[in-house]
Amino acid sequence: MVPYIQARNVVLTFRPKNRDPVTALQGLDLEVGHGEFLSLVGPSGCGKSTFLNVLLGLLKPDQGDLQLGGKKITGPGYERAMVFQEFGLLPWRTVLANVELGMELKGMPISIRRQRSGELINLVGLRGFEHHYPHELSGGMKQRVGLARALATDPDVLLMDEPFAALDAQTRDLMQAELLQIWDRTKKTVIFVTHSIEEAAYLSDRVVVITSRPGRAKKVLDIKLPRPRDYEMRLSPEFNDIKANIWHSLKEELVSKGAGDGR
Amino acid sequence: MDVKELYQKYQRVVLGVISLTTLVALWEFTLTYVITYNPFFFTTPSHIGAAAKELLVGDRLWRDLAVSSHAFLWGFSAAVIIGIPIGAVMGWRRRVEYTLDPFLTGLYASPLVALAPLIILVFGVGLTSKAVLIFLLSVFPFVFNTFSGVKSTDQLLVNVVRSFGGKEWHLYFKVILPSTLPYLVAGARLAIGRGIVGVIVGEFFASSEGIGFAIAQFGDTYRLPEMFVGIIILSLIAVALTEALRKLELIIAPYRADMESR
Numbered sequence: 125m126v127p128y129i130q131a132r133n134v135v136l137t138f139r140p141k142n143r144d145p146v147t148a149l150q151g152l153d154l155e156v157g158h159g160e161f162l163s164l165v166g167p168s169g170c171g172k173s174t175f176l177n178v179l180l181g182l183l184k185p186d187q188g189d190l191q192l193g194g195k196k197i198t199g200p201g202y203e204r205a206m207v208f209q210e211f212g213l214l215p216w217r218t219v220l221a222n223v224e225l226g227m228e229l230k231g232m233p234i235s236i237r238r239q240r241s242g243e244l245i246n247l248v249g250l251r252g253f254e255h256h257y258p259h260e261l262s263g264g265m266k267q268r269v270g271l272a273r274a275l276a277t278d279p280d281v282l283l284m285d286e287p288f289a290a291l292d293a294q295t296r297d298l299m300q301a302e303l304l305q306i307w308d309r310t311k312k313t314v315i316f317v318t319h320s321i322e323e324a325a326y327l328s329d330r331v332v333v334i335t336s337r338p339g340r341a342k343k344v345l346d347i348k349l350p351r352p353r354d355y356e357m358r359l360s361p362e363f364n365d366i367k368a369n370i371w372h373s374l375k376e377e378l379v380s381k382g383a384g385d386g387r
Numbered sequence: 388m389d390v391k392e393l394y395q396k397y398q399r400v401v402l403g404v405i406s407l408t409t410l411v412a413l414w415e416f417t418l419t420y421v422i423t424y425n426p427f428f429f430t431t432p433s434h435i436g437a438a439a440k441e442l443l444v445g446d447r448l449w450r451d452l453a454v455s456s457h458a459f460l461w462g463f464s465a466a467v468i469i470g471i472p473i474g475a476v477m478g479w480r481r482r483v484e485y486t487l488d489p490f491l492t493g494l495y496a497s498p499l500v501a502l503a504p505l506i507i508l509v510f511g512v513g514l515t516s517k518a519v520l521i522f523l524l525s526v527f528p529f530v531f532n533t534f535s536g537v538k539s540t541d542q543l544l545v546n547v548v549r550s551f552g553g554k555e556w557h558l559y560f561k562v563i564l565p566s567t568l569p570y571l572v573a574g575a576r577l578a579i580g581r582g583i584v585g586v587i588v589g590e591f592f593a594s595s596e597g598i599g600f601a602i603a604q605f606g607d608t609y610r611l612p613e614m615f616v617g618i619i620i621l622s623l624i625a626v627a628l629t630e631a632l633r634k635l636e637l638i639i640a641p642y643r644a645d646m647e648s649r
Contacts, residue, residue, distance in 0.1 A: 180550050200550050212547040216565045216642050225561075226551040257642040277551065 134188035150338030163324035171339030438612035462521025470529025478537025521585035532574030536567030
């Protein structure tokens with residue numbers, strides 16, 4: 125069976141002016157099943173965000189084959205939507221208008237837009253904040269808007285680029301739990317980039333460890349925790365074993381490359 | 388609400404009014420009781436007030452203002468219509484930026500009023516010369532502010548719109564234009580000041596009407612109170628225009644209002 129998303133031998137080199145080229149991805153292979161929650165972890169600068177941007181269609185790989193549902197990915201498309209690390213909300217738009225951005229660009233009629241954005245604002249728990257501007261919201265609320273905006277165009281795939289990295293620990297825990305609920309309800313395929321082992325282990329069906337630059341898929345770990353997951357599971361010995369497993373795989377990368385090698 | 392609360396709420400207005408009236412009172416008092424002054428060279432607020440009353444009921448002042456605003460409107464509109472697109476293209480296309488930048492920066496930095504005699508030579512005495520001068524002075528803030536606005540557009544937001552399937556024109560109208568808008572308003576504020584300088588200089592050099600001409604003529608004939616009326620009216624107009632712009636900004640970009648007050 126052909127997997128829902130298939131990346132084969134993806135190579136991408138950045139060629140900045142006046143600087144040496146940097147190979148961000150070198151022969152990355154990845155398969156993602158429909159409805160799967162997959163996390164990518166790796167040392168910072170390993171190209172995991174780059175890979176997400178390739179999947180999104182904003183970056184073109186130099187080599188390799190990327191397919192989604194049997195079709196080649198050539199650019200952005202409505203079946204994919206991204207939740208950005210720095211939120212990427214338009215500061216001159218209210219919560220409502222930000223949520224509607226994707227639908228607007230898709231050319232959906234305003235009546236449907238209003239109805240859908242209302243539903244999504246409820247779903248992410250922002251009822252009553254429809255007419256607030258982004259600067260009036262906390263980080264967690266901003267990312268809820270980002271999530272609602274991504275869900276609004278009803279994509280099959282949610283690409284999430286360290287979406288909770290900018291949030292404080294408690295908000296982060298809360299957002300993780302809510303993301304799992306929303307995922308369970310909407311049955312999206314999620315590709316989630318994070319540098320937090322705990323987050324990856326808690327959320328995912330599978331965790332892919334990416335090598336340090338240039339990035340390749342080094343190891344794929346199945347997370348055999350039952351669903352739905354709850355916070356208690358994080359305290360179980362199984363969970364610790366999973367974390368240790370990911371950590372060992374990651375440690376080799378950090379040691380081989382030297383930790384703290386920025387982007 | 389007691390007096391203290393009232394004061395805190397209107398602190399800005401209260402202190403502003405107090406400082407202005409104090410200045411005027413001091414001016415009047417000093418020249419009336421402390422030192423004797425030569426009316427050829429200086430005057431008092433009460434004389435200015437009397438002159439203002441007279442000028443405001445007559446029709447010469449209004450005619451002059453109409454003539455000047457006519458020139459201002461032409462020059463300023465041309466600056467908006469030409470300056471903003473040039474700045475936008477410069478911000479969006481690097482080649483255009485590199486081509487135009489040296490000569491625009493040079494012109495912006497140089498005292499353009501020095502060109503006034505040349506402009507009058509070419510366009511003759513009258514409306515056209517004034518409008519050209521106003522245009523030249525006020526176009527640069529539009530060019531450079533639009534340019535910086537477009538340049539400083541957040542690349543992340545561009546990517547966001549692209550990722551949701553936005554086309555090129557979506558980028559212009561949904562990201563670049565709204566994020567440039569505050570820069571445009573700031574540019575317009577600068578341009579108003581420079582444009583008014585253009586009116587006055589144009590009318591000083593070559594004109595037989597207009598508020599600038601009136602100020603020069605009153606000065607030449609030692610009618611200082613009348614001259615001050617002209618100057619004060621000009622600054623009131625400049626303040627009114629700037630305030631109107633601020634109100635306009637609040638209407639078109641309400642999200643900036645409480646961002647600034649923080």
